[in-house]
Amino acid sequence: MAEIAVIGAGKWGQALHFALSQKQECFITSRTKRDIKNFVSLEKALECQHLVIAIPAQEIREWLKNNFIYTKGQKILVAAKGIEATTGEFLNEIYSDYVPEKNIGFISGPSFAAEVIQGLPCALVLNSTSKKVYDKFKPFFPDFIKVYYSSDVTGAEIAGAYKNVLAIASGICDGLHLGNNARASLISRGLVEMQRFGKKFGAKKSSFIGLSGAGDLFLTASSTLSRNYRVGLGLAKGEKLENILKELGEVAEGVKTAEAIYKLSSEHFIYSPIAREVKLILDGKPPKESLKDLISD
Numbered sequence: 001m002a003e004i005a006v007i008g009a010g011k012w013g014q015a016l017h018f019a020l021s022q023k024q025e026c027f028i029t030s031r032t033k034r035d036i037k038n039f040v041s042l043e044k045a046l047e048c049q050h051l052v053i054a055i056p057a058q059e060i061r062e063w064l065k066n067n068f069i070y071t072k073g074q075k076i077l078v079a080a081k082g083i084e085a086t087t088g089e090f091l092n093e094i095y096s097d098y099v100p101e102k103n104i105g106f107i108s109g110p111s112f113a114a115e116v117i118q119g120l121p122c123a124l125v126l127n128s129t130s131k132k133v134y135d136k137f138k139p140f141f142p143d144f145i146k147v148y149y150s151s152d153v154t155g156a157e158i159a160g161a162y163k164n165v166l167a168i169a170s171g172i173c174d175g176l177h178l179g180n181n182a183r184a185s186l187i188s189r190g191l192v193e194m195q196r197f198g199k200k201f202g203a204k205k206s207s208f209i210g211l212s213g214a215g216d217l218f219l220t221a222s223s224t225l226s227r228n229y230r231v232g233l234g235l236a237k238g239e240k241l242e243n244i245l246k247e248l249g250e251v252a253e254g255v256k257t258a259e260a261i262y263k264l265s266s267e268h269f270i271y272s273p274i275a276r277e278v279k280l281i282l283d284g285k286p287p288k289e290s291l292k293d294l295i296s297d
């Protein structure tokens, strides 16, 4: 029996499959059959003792409900970055109905799939309340990926999800040609904003200044390799969200996560001005107006 399988063969699932195939056989599965080495059925993948699930945040509740059978005490790694828009629940809350906390971990950190699949160097954080999950998965990773451990699941999750919203904001800023000064201000204020949001949910400050927060934010908010950043560029040009997403053809988690953060910030009275303006722009507010509102007191 193979030890490890990736579930979800999108960009990130395929990149993780490539990485995890360097030292051992790694299976991969998805809802549509793909021409990838070691592609197997879901049933076969679920027989593995170690699973990496790369299904987007907004889809995972339904997927777990309809497909997931947890009977073998498998160890699970969650690769998605997002907060469920309909409920405002974090991924660890959704998964807690299916997998015991001691057997689950969450990946965070700056890691464009397009670079990982070329074997370029990368550093990730494996976040779990149980270090045993890290100890189990770490040996599976190839030499080009350095994997750190953190127990701050909430901090990593919030950082990974929030940076997607800030990447949209940064794309808007660059799309409006506001300059490097404006983008640097936006990113640094965004870092403070996500930290403030995280504090409300018990996240550790250190997660936001490390790889999971600043690392992933700096990456995503300054590169056209980021889908979320590209959504921002499109919005700044006045393109319709629907058309931007159609053209993208891949998930941009920041879109729905902006809704989730807006909801949670309203319920918990958290000051989240950048995420709020991103949500309003996604709902149709002209980006230039948002900017005025952001810089005026």
Ligand SMILES: NC(=O)C1=CN([C@@H]2O[C@H](COP(=O)(O)OP(=O)(O)OC[C@H]3O[C@@H](n4cnc5c(N)ncnc54)[C@H](O)[C@@H]3O)[C@@H](O)[C@H]2O)C=CC1
Pocket: 008, 009, 010, 011, 012, 013, 030, 031, 032, 054, 055, 056, 057, 059, 063, 079, 080, 081, 082, 111, 112, 113, 114, 249, 250, 251, 253
């Ligand atoms: N692409 C990247 O560089 C990185 C992506 N991530 C995160 O990983 C997650 C997945 O992203 P990508 O693979 O890049 O997106 P993608 O858009 O390339 O692929 C998404 C995959 O999820 C599958 N999927 C969607 N709905 C499904 C459902 N209801 N049931 C079963 N499968 C379903 C799709 O078939 C597709 O294979 C996202 O949360 C993203 O934020 C995290 C780090 C890096």
Ligand SMILES: O=C(CO)COP(=O)(O)O
Pocket: 081, 109, 110, 111, 112, 113, 164, 167, 216, 219, 220, 225, 226, 227, 228, 229, 251, 252, 253
């Ligand atoms: O999370 C990512 C890199 O760490 C990928 O970001 P995008 O989904 O914006 O492409």
